[in-house]
Structures are given as C-alpha cells and as structure tokens.
Amino acid sequence: MAKALMIQGTSSGAGKSLLVTALCRIAKNLGFKVAPFKAQNMSLQSFITKNGGEIGLAQALQAMSAGLEPEIHMNPILLKADGNKGSQVIIHGKVYKTLKPKEYYAEKKKLWNKVLESLEYLKKHYELLIVEGAGSPAEINLRDSDIVNMAVAEYLKAPVILVGDIDKGGVFASLYGTIKLVGKSEKLIKGFIINKFRGDVEILKPGIREIEKLCQKPCLGVLPYFEELSLSSEDxxxxxxxxxxxxxxxxxxxxxxxxxxxxxxxxxxxxxxxxxxxxxxxxxxxxxxxxxxxxxxxxxxxxxxxxxxxxxxxxxxxxxxxxxxxxxxxxxxxxxxxxxxxxxxxxxxxxxxxxxxxxxxxxxxxxxxxxxxxxxxxxxxxxxxxxxxxxxxxxxxxxxxxxxxxxxxxxxxxxxxxxxxxxxxxxxxxxxxxxxxxxxxxxxxxxxxxxxxxxxxxxxxSYKKLREITFNTLAKLVETHLNMEKIWSLIKL
CATH class of the missing domain: 3.40.50.880 (Class I glutamine amidotransferase (GATase) domain)
Incomplete structure (x- = not known):
C-alpha cells in the first residue's frame, strides 16, 4: 500500500500546486512510482484524460511531472464556478450536477465516498502519493464538511507540510494561526515551508526561530520567489x-x-x-x-x-x-x-x-x-x-x-x-x-x-520540452532550498 505526504497551505495561491509538482518529479527521479492527488479542486482550468474524463489542469501537470498519463482518480471532484447558478460539480471526470454551496455540502457523504474510492485505487497502484490540500485547512466554518484537507490527511495518516506565502505579508501570523486553528489535527502538521521569499534569508532567520518555538514545528526550508514559466495558474x-x-x-x-x-x-x-x-x-x-x-x-x-x-x-x-x-x-x-x-x-x-x-x-x-x-x-x-x-x-x-x-x-x-x-x-x-x-x-x-x-x-x-525543463527546474529549486532528507524521513522513505 502506498505511503503519502500531504501539502497544505495557509491560503489559496500559497504554492501548494507547484510544490506537489516538484515533489512528484523529485520522487520520480528517485525511482518511486509516485502519483499526485487532490480530492477537490475549484478551477476553470481543466484537462481531459485519454478516457474522456475531466480533471483539474494542475493535477494533469502534476501527473506529467511524475511521468504519468493523467487519470480521473487524481482529482475525483472538480468544481467549475458557474456564476449565480453555483458550481458545476464534476465527479470522476463526468458532470454530476450544478449545485449551490449549501446543496453541495449537503451531499458530503456521497462526495466523500467518491474521494475514498479514488484514494483506494491510487493506494493499490502506486508506491507514493503526494497529496494537495485546497485553500486553507483553517476555515473553521467548513471543518465539519471538509473532504479535501485534514479529513484526507487523517484518513491516510499522512504527515502534513504547511506552506505559507511570504509575498502576501503576514506569513508568521498565517502559519501560527493556521496551525492553532486546525484543532486536534495539529498533530499531523510536521513542519512548515516559507514560499516566495525575496532577499537575504539571514534576515528571516530570527523570525523562523521564534515561530518554530511558538508552534513546536520545524521550518523545512525557504523557497525563493521565481517565475512559473510554462505551468499555468489555476485562476x-x-x-x-x-x-x-x-x-x-x-x-x-x-x-x-x-x-x-x-x-x-x-x-x-x-x-x-x-x-x-x-x-x-x-x-x-x-x-x-x-x-x-x-x-x-x-x-x-x-x-x-x-x-x-x-x-x-x-x-x-x-x-x-x-x-x-x-x-x-x-x-x-x-x-x-x-x-x-x-x-x-x-x-x-x-x-x-x-x-x-x-x-x-x-x-x-x-x-x-x-x-x-x-x-x-x-x-x-x-x-x-x-x-x-x-x-x-x-x-x-x-x-x-x-x-x-x-x-x-x-x-x-x-x-x-x-x-x-x-x-x-x-x-x-x-x-x-x-x-x-x-x-x-x-x-x-x-x-x-x-x-x-x-x-x-x-x-x-518545443513546448513539450520546455515543460519538461520547467519540471526539472522546479525540482532542482526545491531540492536546493528544502531539507529533503527531513521531508522524506516524515514518511520513512
């Protein structure tokens, strides 16, 4: 059965998707049969698998980074915003219904079962799952209806790495607040990463030491700000x-x-x-x-x-x-x-x-x-x-x-x-x-x-070659700036 590592963020746009993409390429280069997973994605950027299923483009790119053909189980639920109508809900690659938020959350049990179905499929077919959360796990108003963040981590017993975006400002507050608001799931968060840093990292170190003491979680690295090249954003x-x-x-x-x-x-x-x-x-x-x-x-x-x-x-x-x-x-x-x-x-x-x-x-x-x-x-x-x-x-x-x-x-x-x-x-x-x-x-x-x-x-x-160069560039950047030995030790690789 596959091992799993989960990447969650303090907010949307913190860098979860790119980090999962990089980790998939690193794991592939190490010889692991690795697959990406995101239980629920909300995006108008989608991709069609060879079998005709619609999934989020980010998961398709992550699959390509892992050297795989994209599959519907890598993103079992895709939401496509449809104005005042709500969101078009796509389950296992096919349109299910268009639902407003209350209607969507009312179907949590059915949706969760679809997530579990995909997880069980991937666990049987791969050695390692790199799992992406959505938005922030600290949305306490949505905790009871969660099917994408800590609920997935709890089910997989997966260690969680939390990513904070320093470019938006307030990264230490967002890291601390997120960790303290996830309740009993705090134990699953094994460390944090600061993303999109510009400047001399030495200036950041006093803050890192203090937040490590406050949260009792280690910093696993600081990623510099960089252009995303040929990997398109989700919004x-x-x-x-x-x-x-x-x-x-x-x-x-x-x-x-x-x-x-x-x-x-x-x-x-x-x-x-x-x-x-x-x-x-x-x-x-x-x-x-x-x-x-x-x-x-x-x-x-x-x-x-x-x-x-x-x-x-x-x-x-x-x-x-x-x-x-x-x-x-x-x-x-x-x-x-x-x-x-x-x-x-x-x-x-x-x-x-x-x-x-x-x-x-x-x-x-x-x-x-x-x-x-x-x-x-x-x-x-x-x-x-x-x-x-x-x-x-x-x-x-x-x-x-x-x-x-x-x-x-x-x-x-x-x-x-x-x-x-x-x-x-x-x-x-x-x-x-x-x-x-x-x-x-x-x-x-x-x-x-x-x-x-x-x-x-x-x-x-060649666009295909450029995308491969981007995957490798991302992987090299992450390997250079993160403590990969510590990260892999979290899942005992």
Missing part, C-alpha cells in the same frame, strides 16, 4: 500580463486575447508566450485591439453571457472592422461558438435565451445540449498537407455548417469527423491545447508574418 487573476522576449518591436506579432468575464482554459495561450516574435496580452481596450495582428476569443464558462457582454462593449463591431482589414481572428471553444451566425439553446443549458445571434464571422451554427463533450482528439489540419494536430474538447453543444479546418478522430467515441471552421483570416476550433502543437503554432504565426512582409521562421522551440 485568471494574473492575466493582466504583457509578455514578450524580443527587443525588436517592429518584428513582433501582437496577439490580444479578449479578457472575458468567464474566461476558461486560458492555459491554451501559454505556448504563445515563449515564441520569440510574439507579444501577448489580455485586454478589451479598443486601442490594443486596433493595433493587434491577431485577436483571440478564448473559451468561456458562460458563452452566451460573455457574448452579450462583448456586444454591450461594442467589441463585436471592432471585430468586424478587423476582419475586413484581414486581421487574424481566432475563436477557441466558446470563442469558436461566438464567431458563428446563431447560438441556439432550446433547453436553456447556457442561459435563459433560446437563441442569440453570434458575431457572424464564420458560417456555422451552434446548438447547446445538456450532455457535455469531453474527449481528446488527434488528426490533421486541412490547411496544410501532413500537418498533424492534437487537442482536447470540453464543451456543451455541437456546431454545424462549414466545418473545414481539421479532420479528427475523437478518442472517447472513435468517430472521425470534420472539426473547426475557417473563412479568409478567421478560424475557430473546439480543440483546447491546439497551440501546444509546435508545427501548427508556427504555421499560424508564419501566416501572420507573411502578411506583415516578414520572413517566416523555422520552428523555434
């Missing part, structure tokens, strides 16, 4: 960035992603950040859109509401103007649906509107259905001979019409079909992860370069 709070690696401004391709209210799976655009000729930003500003070479409408958790919002901001008129000028306009998933002529919703799956006009830039129509399509897919791009592509679909509804962009095979159903649509400088697809395809990404960028009178570039980098 959209950090999407105001403007990132480029080139100093030759006149040779850049300016890509603007519309910063929708309900933007989802914005990890789709991470591969573009590292292209040497790309300037990438998230914006709705008219000036930015009018100076863009490429405008992308991303996925949305509430497609109709975001479409209405864009129209209220008159961005639909800007997009039509840009289309007439030959600017590349791309729609992914919900953005693809918006580009069509009509969005029909006879069963009111997306909103209270049974029909709404789209942007009218692609010759497609979309009808929403209650059943969610979740599948990986692979195939070819029809715009260039022998250009292979891969991606994954996560959407309610299907589109019909001029589907001419890709020919794909869906893994979940084995069906072969035409997917996506292209018309002049406008195209869209349901395939998330499409820009992870290096050849396709460069093909699209070179089309834009040619419009600008620039020489096409050869493939500049």
């Amino acid at each position: 959209s709070l950090g999407l105001s960035y403007h990132k480029t690696f080139s100093s030759e401004k006149n040779k850049l391709i300016k890509i603007v992603v519309l910063r929708l209210k309900y933007i989802s799976n914005f990890s789709d655009f991470d591969p573009l950040k590292y292209e040497p000729d790309v300037e990438l930003l998230y914006s709705l500003r008219k000036e930015e859109l009018l100076s863009a070479d490429v405008v992308i409408i991303p996925g949305s958790k509430r497609t109709v509401e975001d479409l209405l919002w864009l129209k209220s901001l008159k961005i639909d008129k800007i997009l039509k103007y840009l289309a007439e000028k030959g600017v590349e306009i791309i729609g992914l998933c919900g953005g693809f649906q918006m580009l069509g002529k009509i969005l029909k919703d006879p069963e009111k799956v997306e909103s209270d509107l049974k029909e709404i006009k789209g942007l009218g830039l692609l010759d497609i129509e979309t009808t929403f259905y209650p059943k969610k399509i979740t599948t990986q897919a692979e195939g070819y791009c029809n715009l260039k001979e022998n250009l292979k592509i891969w991606g994954y679909e996560i959407h309610m509804g299907e589109s019909e019409g001029d589907l001419n962009l890709f020919t794909i095979k869906r893994f979940a159903t084995k069906e072969i079909k035409k997917e996506g649509s292209q018309k002049e400088s406008i195209w869209g697809t349901y395939l998330h992860g499409i820009f992870e395809n290096d050849d396709f990404r460069r093909f699209i960028l070179n089309k834009v370069r040619e419009k600008k009178g620039l020489t096409p570039l050869e493939k500049s980098y």
Whole structure:
C-alpha cells in the first residue's frame, strides 16, 4: 500500500500546486512510482484524460511531472464556478450536477465516498502519493464538511507540510494561526515551508526561530520567489500580463486575447508566450485591439453571457472592422461558438435565451445540449498537407455548417469527423491545447508574418520540452532550498 505526504497551505495561491509538482518529479527521479492527488479542486482550468474524463489542469501537470498519463482518480471532484447558478460539480471526470454551496455540502457523504474510492485505487497502484490540500485547512466554518484537507490527511495518516506565502505579508501570523486553528489535527502538521521569499534569508532567520518555538514545528526550508514559466495558474487573476522576449518591436506579432468575464482554459495561450516574435496580452481596450495582428476569443464558462457582454462593449463591431482589414481572428471553444451566425439553446443549458445571434464571422451554427463533450482528439489540419494536430474538447453543444479546418478522430467515441471552421483570416476550433502543437503554432504565426512582409521562421522551440525543463527546474529549486532528507524521513522513505 502506498505511503503519502500531504501539502497544505495557509491560503489559496500559497504554492501548494507547484510544490506537489516538484515533489512528484523529485520522487520520480528517485525511482518511486509516485502519483499526485487532490480530492477537490475549484478551477476553470481543466484537462481531459485519454478516457474522456475531466480533471483539474494542475493535477494533469502534476501527473506529467511524475511521468504519468493523467487519470480521473487524481482529482475525483472538480468544481467549475458557474456564476449565480453555483458550481458545476464534476465527479470522476463526468458532470454530476450544478449545485449551490449549501446543496453541495449537503451531499458530503456521497462526495466523500467518491474521494475514498479514488484514494483506494491510487493506494493499490502506486508506491507514493503526494497529496494537495485546497485553500486553507483553517476555515473553521467548513471543518465539519471538509473532504479535501485534514479529513484526507487523517484518513491516510499522512504527515502534513504547511506552506505559507511570504509575498502576501503576514506569513508568521498565517502559519501560527493556521496551525492553532486546525484543532486536534495539529498533530499531523510536521513542519512548515516559507514560499516566495525575496532577499537575504539571514534576515528571516530570527523570525523562523521564534515561530518554530511558538508552534513546536520545524521550518523545512525557504523557497525563493521565481517565475512559473510554462505551468499555468489555476485562476485568471494574473492575466493582466504583457509578455514578450524580443527587443525588436517592429518584428513582433501582437496577439490580444479578449479578457472575458468567464474566461476558461486560458492555459491554451501559454505556448504563445515563449515564441520569440510574439507579444501577448489580455485586454478589451479598443486601442490594443486596433493595433493587434491577431485577436483571440478564448473559451468561456458562460458563452452566451460573455457574448452579450462583448456586444454591450461594442467589441463585436471592432471585430468586424478587423476582419475586413484581414486581421487574424481566432475563436477557441466558446470563442469558436461566438464567431458563428446563431447560438441556439432550446433547453436553456447556457442561459435563459433560446437563441442569440453570434458575431457572424464564420458560417456555422451552434446548438447547446445538456450532455457535455469531453474527449481528446488527434488528426490533421486541412490547411496544410501532413500537418498533424492534437487537442482536447470540453464543451456543451455541437456546431454545424462549414466545418473545414481539421479532420479528427475523437478518442472517447472513435468517430472521425470534420472539426473547426475557417473563412479568409478567421478560424475557430473546439480543440483546447491546439497551440501546444509546435508545427501548427508556427504555421499560424508564419501566416501572420507573411502578411506583415516578414520572413517566416523555422520552428523555434518545443513546448513539450520546455515543460519538461520547467519540471526539472522546479525540482532542482526545491531540492536546493528544502531539507529533503527531513521531508522524506516524515514518511520513512
């Protein structure tokens, strides 16, 4: 049966996900058959497994760091916020219900049993589990309904390491308060880590010595602040960035992603950040859109509401103007649906509107259905001979019409079909992860370069290799700054 180590945080964003990712890579390098686990995740960043199950993207990345194919049991419960409706609850990769908080907590017994089912599966198939908590274990108002923090640690008898984010300020108070508020579970906390420290660690040491005495817990290390590279965050709070690696401004391709209210799976655009000729930003500003070479409408958790919002901001008129000028306009998933002529919703799956006009830039129509399509897919791009592509679909509804962009095979159903649509400088697809395809990404960028009178570039980098470099960089950073011998001794490795 597997041993387990649990990482909890004093707050959301403390660094739990990245630390679990690093520990999975370290354990893998040591020869252990290791798997990540998070009982419940709340995120609009999701991934589809080969079997068609939907899990949190963070757990998928952690699995990749461990050298594994992601599985539904690594994240048995995924919550996707759905505005005033509550949250869409996904259990073992499939949509269960949309529930408001009180309704969700009322189903604790059923949800807990699903968590245990996944834990028992993983314990049988792996030697070591690196378990991630959610938010903070010190939410005393939610203690009785906990299925993700100390309840999991108690069940596994797993030692807990608590991570505090010093970048937010008040790290010693948050560590002390968290430890003292978890009640009888305090005994499971075996040490703490301070994350995102900037400066000379010697200045921190007097505080560390005092908090160790107050809590009777050892500090297991101090991690420096560092860029997350190609590992996407779980929420959209950090999407105001403007990132480029080139100093030759006149040779850049300016890509603007519309910063929708309900933007989802914005990890789709991470591969573009590292292209040497790309300037990438998230914006709705008219000036930015009018100076863009490429405008992308991303996925949305509430497609109709975001479409209405864009129209209220008159961005639909800007997009039509840009289309007439030959600017590349791309729609992914919900953005693809918006580009069509009509969005029909006879069963009111997306909103209270049974029909709404789209942007009218692609010759497609979309009808929403209650059943969610979740599948990986692979195939070819029809715009260039022998250009292979891969991606994954996560959407309610299907589109019909001029589907001419890709020919794909869906893994979940084995069906072969035409997917996506292209018309002049406008195209869209349901395939998330499409820009992870290096050849396709460069093909699209070179089309834009040619419009600008620039020489096409050869493939500049491999996104898959960059992600591997990131996993190894994270692992090295953690090994350098944490007391790994003490950490592994907690689970008697």
